[in-house]
Amino acid sequence: MNAPVNQGTVRRDSPPRLDVVRLRQDFPILYQTVHGKPLVYLDNAATSQKPRSVIETETRYYGEINANVHRGVHTLSQRATDAFEAARDTVRRFINAARHEEIVFVRGTTEAINLVAASFGQRLQPGDEILITEMEHHSNIVPWQLLCERSGAVLRVAPIDDTGELKLDEFARLLSPATRLVAVTQLSNALGTVNPVRQLIELAHAAGAVVLVDGAQAVAHRPVDVQALDCDFYAFSGHKLYGPTGIGVLYGKGALLESMPPYQGGGDMIRQVSFAGTTYNDLPYKFEAGTPNIAGAIGLGAAIDYLNTLGLPVVAAHEQALLAAATAQAMQIPGLRLIGTARDKASILAFTLEGVHPHDVGTILDLEGVAVRAGHHCAMPVMAHFGLPATVRASFALYNTAEEVDVLMHAIRKAREVFG
């Protein structure tokens, strides 16, 4: 299979294709060798690479407009504030949030979830329940465990089956009037499973629960519409979306965010401070104490602009083709076992290789220039489900090619040979 390359004319009966050869040039980091081999970057689920426009946006910010936001009367401060708020609006449009102030800038998915646990969590009582799934990332497990310790609430876990799909009937059965919050990933970073979040949200709402969707993996691979989903919270990180590290987003429904107490105290989040008492700022600033990652937010805006010029549906189709090709080829390799074979999957190929520890596979692949992740992927309960200490995970992004899938498969076969 050849890399889907735009031939210049798009036939009307076929969807537009990504010109991967050309767009790879937008990612300077891809042009290097590792151990003497061309870099094949397949660790995109850990973090994605950044297009030049994102890198240049950050550089330009520091070189031309850096100033603190929301607090200066001078020109630079106004420019920085405008750029920062423009980025917020770019994010709003990207996930189709109804209101600007429903977009809270945070450090990443982890902080977004911790914010909800700390703030929304204050209304939880002993005996209340939080429902998550067995496939969650540690960052969508541990904050809830901590909250349960603090509040006396109980954590319930909906199990997965051996293909890595959520058991929907069990999920539905675990919902009850005691369920106050459901926290579920849209796309599993360890398995590639895409959850039917729309349906899960409907079920949860019917039980009276509030729903947080962990979109850390999903946003880069599927168009997200928080209003269509009707989720109460949606969390994601900039760095998995071709944006900078240290910036992320918590979307929350306005009325819900209004009703929640602040998360951190400090500058920017207040209206009036006196020792008699303090009143808080409006949304979203109530949740943005301190000087934010201004450059990061603007860089994230640039990343979203970049994705929008390509079109997320086109990107998704390209990645889906890569995943299909990789899956088919992987199944031809003796001793290779796919971990995560859900019907609806995206971007992630996790596997084990008989007789070769995942760490050794990772090192051998690295020697071939192929960057993958070997380990538990911050999803130890998933590893426990499959009785494994670790897996190898290749994850695809918009700049990966069919040739790179071939290199990956060749390297996996090499690992088999070493341990033959």
Add this chain to the structure above:
Amino acid sequence: MSDLRDLYQELIVDHYRRPHNFGPLAGANRHAEGFNPLCGDHLSLSLKVVDGVIEDACFEGAGCAISTASASLMTDALKGKTEAEAEALFAVFHALVTAEDATSAEAPLGKLAVLAGVREFPTRVKCATLAWHTLLAALHQSDQPVSTE
């Protein structure tokens, strides 16, 4: 540029596939557990120490080729050594897999020298040293499990 076989030498692969001294140790009087949280590897080491001499050593657990081969070769090397000699061997081995220069390769490590290639792979040094840190814990009879992190 490092070659695959610099790291994964035959001897390492052999010890991974058929580790020596693998299993429980009857009459063991020293014991320690080691973990590498990064990769989920787990190793438990048992020693039989009589009059300050390590008469026997065995290990159990699941790990990668590097950590398994290291534990296998280490337990081979420990037999007959005094506790002081074992600690000295730890220091020499540690230098072998972490040192910038290769001078320590001349130290009397025997087959253990096969692990020298790990030096080129900083992310894998912890795999090679897991068994050895567990050894120190066993010798010092620490009840705390050892962690590489």
